[in-house]
Amino acid sequence: MVRKMSVPDMMFSVANYLFLSLLVIVTIYPFYYIFIYSISDSFEAQKGVYLWPAGFSLESYKTTIGLRGLPDAALVSLMRTVLGTIITVLSCSFFAYLITKHEMPLRRLIYRFVLITMYFNAGFIPWYLTMRAYGLQNNFLLYILPTALTGFYVILIKTFIEQLPQSLEESAKIDGAGYFTIFTRIIFPLSMPIIATIAVFAAVAQWNTWFDNFFLVEDPKLQTLQLVLYNFLNQSNSIANMTTQEMTQNAEARTMTPQSIRMTITMLVTLPIVLVYPLLQRFFVKGIMMGAVKG
Structure with a gap:
């Protein structure tokens, strides 16, 4: 027999889900913002990036990966x-x-x-x-x-x-x-x-x-x-000016901003180690279970 939830219990559950959902959004959104900014068009991103990339461009990744x-x-x-x-x-x-x-x-x-x-x-x-x-x-x-x-x-x-x-x-x-x-x-x-x-x-x-x-x-x-990316991060203004001068194709000048360079460098440093966690997640779960069930 399923017990019907009382009104106070239902209100607590709703408030709990809303709070946890807000906490997840606050935790994930900064990383998500860096990601969508890094794949946005540099010129369009200057106008503002919120939930979706402003345009789509991988020029900042091409520029950063091509650094000496x-x-x-x-x-x-x-x-x-x-x-x-x-x-x-x-x-x-x-x-x-x-x-x-x-x-x-x-x-x-x-x-x-x-x-x-x-x-x-x-x-x-x-x-x-x-x-x-x-x-x-x-x-x-x-x-x-x-x-x-x-x-x-x-x-x-x-x-x-x-x-x-x-x-x-x-x-x-x-x-x-x-x-x-x-x-x-x-x-x-x-x-x-x-x-x-x-x-x-x-x-x-x-x-x-x-x-x-x-x-x-x-x-x-x-x-x-x-260390190399840290040095490039400090030189993001000069890198942006250099790429702006070099990236003129079909009489259309494209702008590589220092902010897009910073966002791309942050993603390149962070993403590889983030990908390790899902691969080892099952070991964490097993460790928690072994610690909880002890006979």
Whole structure:
């Protein structure tokens, strides 16, 4: 028997749906606005863009993608994101597994040292001197080695591993499996929900970071996409003037505005990492369910 909703309950449901719908619109619209502005005609977009593109033009994308050094920078960023994420996930997960073992000497002390790094930061100058002392200046390893072990990720993975049934590991030890075999065959596959979460965090951090590139890399072949686009973003006025002079076809001058260049650069930096989330969504859902149903 279906219970009929009372008037106060119905009013609350309507207000709740309206509030959540408004919240979704407020959250999504800024990104949507950047997207429709970037595919709008630059001259028409100056008059105002609200819900639909003002005209349709991909000239801003053609101009931005054709900028000098952009393909090489995109490849460096892609390699940094992929390799850095893989190394971070493997290093943090195996280290987190080791410090859960009571047989590991000084494991409590080592774990506390990891926790300290989350509360205290040496600052920019010691970081800069340390990176130079290790020979990471103008070196691709600068992008992947310093982030190989992150305290926050280690804590998350360690907490997840400690919730796994100990009987699985004990049965594997009876069959003669060592720590590495247990980790690769049992612990790592069962920890895939938290591993996927860490992978997303690490990939976003690697893709967005330009700080180390700005201070320690002078080689143009090692510059990342974020730094190159950041420089172009600061030069958007000159890029717009340059493209306005060059883009005269059939006696009709087309205008490339600095605003359209900025919107296009923002989309190029944001869109690739946004596409990663739907691919790993099922792992997030599985992780939530494993945390909710515990017997």
